[in-house]
Amino acid sequence: MMRILRLWKSLLVNCIIREMMFRANFLVILMTTSWWFILNILMFQVIFSHINAIAGWTKYEVFFLVGAGNSIMGIFETLFIMNLMRLPDMIRTGELDFHLLKPVNTQFLVSARYADFEAVPNTVLGLVFMGWCAFKLKASMSLPALASFALFIINGVALYYFIMFISVTVSFWFMRFQAMNVWWQLTTLGRQPAEIFPPRLKFILTYCLPMLVIVNFPVKAFLGRLTLADGLWGLLMTLALLVFSGWFFGVALKRYRSASS
């Protein structure tokens, strides 16, 4: 485990150095990537000029949720998305050979080799915005609240990664399977206040397709509304998917034909 984390650190440093070679303006990237975020905030700003709360969520709570969604997706995109998008191509061209030959966990290497720093400014924007919302909410910034918030942010990123990784692994069987897009759209569900969903749908999205665990849980943890049982379930689900994805990737690798090499 420590070995993987050390390796990850040097991979990230390597990517930062590569990035430095094509230095782009932080502000330009921020302006081109943060549109969705700004639009979403503006839309809720207008909505909250008509009402006080949506399904029990006040304005700054919803804003906080939008910020959290932005940052969690930003972290996921920075660390994983480039790699996951390349995997189907690597299978098709046989490029995966190079990863299989290296003396590290292959799942780790295909998932985290390259980082994409385009999403970093947007992630930072989300974090700053959340800080402002917390100030407006007069939230008690106690250590337990912040710690559980951080824990569930990491849990959300990890959970989302495992879901995406499993759906990309399916491309060992179906080359042109575009499951990632479907999951991508499903996250639009997960970024809404959980209480807008009818009870049965909310149940499914929390306990079966855990979309609401990803963004809603950290926010609820921060606001002190996450029950212990739900929190444990969220962590347990990530752990289960960690084990499952490793097993599933192993099964899928058996189908790898190292084509065209």
Next chain:
Amino acid sequence: MKSVPQWRIHRQFIAIGISDAIAYRGAFLLGILTSLIPLATSLLLWSAIYRAGGAGMQIAGFDLNAMLSYFLVTTALRMSGLAQDSQWEITDQVRNGRLSNFLLRPINYVVMHWDLRMTSIVIGVALASIPIGVVLAAAHSVLVYPAAGWRWAAFALSVLLGIQISFLLSVCVGLTAFWFLETSGVMWAIMPIQMVLSGALFPLELVPGWLFRLLKFLPWTYETYFPLQIFLGRVEPAAIAQGVALQVFWVAMLCAAVALVWRRGTLRYEAVGG
């Protein structure tokens, strides 16, 4: 040399467009099913918003049913392929020099894309009609739709004009590849803006009044937003006539713009890699 009659060229492009659309039917249908997810999200979110406001609440003149209908019909229009873009392909062809292929032939490049796009929309409507029909039928109790026949006709006309505007805009954007090597960044950046301006994310009435008045002068408003206004009965005959006239105006302006960009652009064209 005997020249090929124009109609045979068109027929050929239409045939290509048909086989293209049919070849990708799986991806297209998956795309339709996927776009139901954000639709469901919008419907649930706005239902919760109106629940919070109590019975009879209106936001920017929309009551709950009008708001839900707005999202249902916008999505139906976009699902049928109205939101497809020619700009990616055009940019690609200009950048890789594959445009040369088309310049050498006795055809009009833009007209070719028009043929392909219109064919794909027709096929798209045919393929999407069943899922769209199911969704609209399921939602019939909240759906607001025109009662009068003439309003349906005006809606159809303005949708047709909206399609032309969206096509011409995407050609203009695509052809900027003559000047800029890397346009994908620009296109990703303007996509959300375009989506907002065409009213795909939320009704434009939600933006501040001064901005709304400004947006009404821009072509994007006339892609899907204006046709929807007709559909939902939010504009009266005089305003419809005025809007349709503006649509015609934009079609003419954009045709001129495309012709200009094309002439200037092809002069600069270096056929890199071609």
